[in-house]
Amino acid sequence: MQNGSSSMVSEVRVASRDLVRQLGLMNQTVAGTDLSVSAVHAIIEINQTDRLSSKDLSEKLLLEKSTVSRLVKSLIKRGEVCEMRSEHDARVKHLSLTPIGNNTLQFIDRFAEAQVSTALDRLGNDAQAGILKGLQDYSSALQPRMADEMPDRSGAAVTIESGYSAPLIGRVLEMIVSHMNRHYGFGSSFEAKVATELAQFIGRLDSPQNSIWRALRGDEIVGSISIDGENLENGQAHLRWFVVSNTIRGGGVGGALLDAAIEFCDSQGYHECHLWTVKGLDAARSLYERKGFVLAEEYRGDQWGDEVLEQKFVRSVG
Numbered sequence: 001m002q003n004g005s006s007s008m009v010s011e012v013r014v015a016s017r018d019l020v021r022q023l024g025l026m027n028q029t030v031a032g033t034d035l036s037v038s039a040v041h042a043i044i045e046i047n048q049t050d051r052l053s054s055k056d057l058s059e060k061l062l063l064e065k066s067t068v069s070r071l072v073k074s075l076i077k078r079g080e081v082c083e084m085r086s087e088h089d090a091r092v093k094h095l096s097l098t099p100i101g102n103n104t105l106q107f108i109d110r111f112a113e114a115q116v117s118t119a120l121d122r123l124g125n126d127a128q129a130g131i132l133k134g135l136q137d138y139s140s141a142l143q144p145r146m147a148d149e150m151p152d153r154s155g156a157a158v159t160i161e162s163g164y165s166a167p168l169i170g171r172v173l174e175m176i177v178s179h180m181n182r183h184y185g186f187g188s189s190f191e192a193k194v195a196t197e198l199a200q201f202i203g204r205l206d207s208p209q210n211s212i213w214r215a216l217r218g219d220e221i222v223g224s225i226s227i228d229g230e231n232l233e234n235g236q237a238h239l240r241w242f243v244v245s246n247t248i249r250g251g252g253v254g255g256a257l258l259d260a261a262i263e264f265c266d267s268q269g270y271h272e273c274h275l276w277t278v279k280g281l282d283a284a285r286s287l288y289e290r291k292g293f294v295l296a297e298e299y300r301g302d303q304w305g306d307e308v309l310e311q312k313f314v315r316s317v318g
Contacts, residue, residue: 023115025037031107031108031111031112032107032108032111033104033107033108033111035104038061038063038067038071039071039074039075040108041061042057042061042068042071042072042075042081043075043080043081043097043101043104043105043108044105044108045057045060045061045282046081046095046096046097046101047097047101047102047105048280048282049280049281049282050183050184050280051086051094051182051183051184051185051280052094052095053086053092053093053094053095053182054068054069054072054093054095055246056182056183057072057095059246059249059250059283060282060283062250072095075101078100079098079100079101080097080098080100080101080104081095081096081097081098081101082095082096082097082098083095084096086185092182136289136290137290139290157217158215158216158217158222158223158248158251158253159215159216160213160214160215160216160253160256160257160260161213161214161216162211162212162213162214162260163205163211163212164202164205164212165214167221168202168212168214168221168224169195169198169199169202171221171224172198172214172221172224172241172243173191173194173195173198175223175224175243175244175245176194176241176243177190177191177194179243179246180278183278183280183281184278184280184308194241197240198241201226201228201240201241204228204230207229207230208268209228209229209230209268210226210227210228210229210230211226211227211261211264212224212225212226212227212241213225213226213257213260213261215244215248215253215256215257217248222244222245222247222248222253223243223244223245223248223253223254223257224241224242224243224257225239225241225242225243225257225258225260225261226239226240226241226242226261227239227240227261227264227265227273228240229268229270232274235269235270235271235272236270236271236272236273236274237265237268237270237272237273237274238273238274238275239261239273239274239275240275242254242257242258242261242275242284244257249283254284254287255287255291258287258288258291259291261273262291262292262315265315265317266317270317271316271317272314272315272316272317273293273314273315274296274312274313274314275288275293275312275313276310276311276312276313277310277311277313278308278309278310278311279298279308279309279310279311280308280309285311285313288313291315292315292316293313293314293315294313294314294315294316295311295312295313296312296313296314297311297312298310298311298312
């Protein structure tokens, strides 16, 4: 079914409303706590992501910065959350849970696990797998992600184009370094390595095994992704330099870029696509997993300076 029929749309809307009610989201408080839905989600995200700032939390929750600012202040007042200035940028404050917040998180987890387990126990294995896949696919489909054109949060059109166009190297480098420095404090050695390898890759774009895509808002490059078909063994593609500007995160641009890269891999006959990342970038991991990538390896590494937990994800064709 290419477009949803009227009856299907109506039935999905009914099921969605019923799901919201059954989960208790109509109440002012959820998960057996006296907290709002947004507060519960904030506590979960703060626990899952190291060095999370209020700005990062706003992007994860898809809420306005002013709304998240008030939410964080209320959680601090309750003693659930505390702030600590970044060692690398005094202007940035990282959020973490207090002992009270950790106790609240444990209660939320127990409540949610019991709720989900009880529901799944009423279903067979096939139905359970169908529920998981259906929820993942539906969540992904709700995001605006037309590959040719989509609006960012300001309403401006964003297009996806392939190939090199100045100033691609400088802009991609700027976005990647800014993002990783904000989250992990990666400094000059990381910037130098990315700059060198990206420049070398651009020099190999004439090979049909390689390609790069950029997301454009007008003339501004606001995202990019690359497939390097010469960096790994035969039949394996290397997904590299995947980044989306903070100004458009959550608008579906990342999904559109990843779709373009996956389609290229499939058309070129690669039997696997590999990517490397760092633990803690949960929004990106969620997107990878929705697109078929699976965590294959996890190990401690310090090639960027501070020791971090590096992760390798693999997507196999078929």
